[in-house]
Amino acid sequence: MEVKNVMEEFVFKHLDKMINSDEKICKCEKCRIDVAMLALNNLKPHYVATDKGNIYTNIALYDKNNEVDIMCAIGRAIKTVGDNPRHAEVR
Numbered sequence: 001m002e003v004k005n006v007m008e009e010f011v012f013k014h015l016d017k018m019i020n021s022d023e024k025i026c027k028c029e030k031c032r033i034d035v036a037m038l039a040l041n042n043l044k045p046h047y048v049a050t051d052k053g054n055i056y057t058n059i060a061l062y063d064k065n066n067e068v069d070i071m072c073a074i075g076r077a078i079k080t081v082g083d084n085p086r087h088a089e090v091r
């Protein structure tokens with residue numbers, strides 16, 4: 001058994017299409033991860049117990065109920081990273 005934060009799955013599920021539909025945000029890997037990280041820090045983690053290969057129950061429902069919050073957090077993160085991209089800081 002494992003404990004997994006399914007919020008990560010939800011954020012990454014919505015992340016790409018939201019980044020791709022935003023013209024301002026940089027599309028590099030560093031900015032993409034920054035957006036994911038910021039969004040996740042602003043969302044409450046949702047942990048589930050999972051067995052390897054076992055499909056979790058009620059995940060789709062949880063996603064539906066929290067979709068607005070999740071997309072809101074990603075939207076804010078995209079704006080923050082878009083205004084202050086950190087990709088040039090460390091090489």
Ligand SMILES: [Zn+2]
Nearest residue numbers: 026028031087
């Ligand atoms: Zn970038």
